[in-house]
Amino acid sequence: MKQPEMKQEEYIDLDLVNRKMNKRLMLNKAVKYLFLVSTFIGLVVLAILLYRVAMDSAGWIDWQFLTDRLSSNPEIAGIRGAITGTLWLMLIVGPVTMILGISTAIYLEEYAKRGRLHSFIQTNIANLAGVPSIVFGILGLTVFVRMFGFGASVIAGALTMSLLVLPIVVVSAQEAIRSVPGFLREASYGMGATKWQTIKNVVLPASIPGIATGVILALSRAIGETAPLVVLGIPALLIPVPSGPMDNFTALPMQIYYWTIDAVLVHEYANLAAATIVVLLLVLFILNSLAILIRAKFQKRY
CATH class of the missing domain: 1.20.5 (Single alpha-helices involved in coiled-coils or other helix-helix interfaces)
Structure with missing residues (x-):
């Protein structure tokens, strides 16, 4: 064989x-x-x-610097007006961005049908996140300053900044809503809740860490942007401290920008610009720390 x-x-x-x-x-x-x-x-x-x-x-940051008005004399110049203008700016940017951004994210994730329209909206939101900030300044100049006649007011700057950071809030809110486990929705539907009740009582509370972090990071970007305000014609001259949304204003980035330019002629303006940069960095550090604390406090594991 x-x-x-x-x-x-x-x-x-x-x-x-x-x-x-x-x-x-x-x-x-x-x-x-x-x-x-x-x-x-x-x-x-x-x-x-x-x-x-x-x-x-060093030696330029003191209580007088924080509370005095702008002055042509560097020795007595302060940033009270810039701080007040920045606060007014954020008081409008925050609610506008949150309402529009979170509402858009809820619609796209919970209500919109998947199709060409949904893909078109998603693509444009992603593209808007990469558009240079000066383009938003041109848009704000055309729409809010000239068309609506707001001029170089707080409301014009705030609405322009809201458009700038809106894609960040939309994308971060979408990711937060998308990360909510499906069994939480199913449990809510099993208890007889409607779609909106499920979104309001289950989805949104579970997605608070991601949404809040995205909103705070968006505000951090808005508070440090200069190019849109330059295009809008926001001054940094001896203007009154703003007391309402229709008043003219200046902001910390604009004050840094103009003092940096003036430092070519008067060296002390470079020290004022550096002191304002420190103040702005401290504000940004506080905002980013707040985002970390919110995420750590409300983070839930399922």
């Missing part, structure tokens, strides 16, 4: 395998050090900028 033929054994070239593995390990190590060097360079540049700002602002 003829014996079955044995299959020829396949041999693995261990040297070739080792060479490929060593090459991949070397590549991985090279990329790792490249990223490390890139991070280090960014941190060094940031440290230099912070050091320069801190040195230039």
Whole structure:
């Protein structure tokens, strides 16, 4: 009886395998050090900028600087008007952005049917998030300043800033709503709740951390934007402190911008600009810390 033929054994070239593995390990190590060097360079540049700002602002930040009005004399100039204008700006940007952004996210995630219209809206929202801020300034100049006749007022600047940061709030709210587990909705429907009751009592409370974080980060961007305000013609002159949404105003970024330009002629304005930068950085640090605290406090695990 003829014996079955044995299959020829396949041999693995261990040297070739080792060479490929060593090459991949070397590549991985090279990329790792490249990223490390890139991070280090960014941190060094940031440290230099912070050091320069801190040195230039030393001795200029005091209670008088925070509470005095603008002045042509650098020794007595303050940023009371800029702080008040920034607060008025955020008082309008916050509610407008939250109402429009969260409502849009709820519609797109809970009510809109998946199709061409939904894809078209999603694509445009994503594209708006990458549009340069100066384009929103041109839009605000055309619509709010000229068409509606608001001029260089708080309401014109606030509505322009709301359009600028609205895509951020919409996208973050969508992600937060999308992350709510499906069994929570099913449990609510099983108890006899309607769709809106489910959204109001189950979905929105569970998505608070993501939504709140997105809103605060959007406000952080709005509070530091300068280009749209420059296009709107927001002044940084000796204007009265704003007391309402229809008053002319200035903001911290605009004050930094103009004082930086004036520093070419008067060196003390560079110190005033650096001191204002420190104040703005502290406000941004507080807002970002608040976003972290809100996420940590309301974060729930399902």
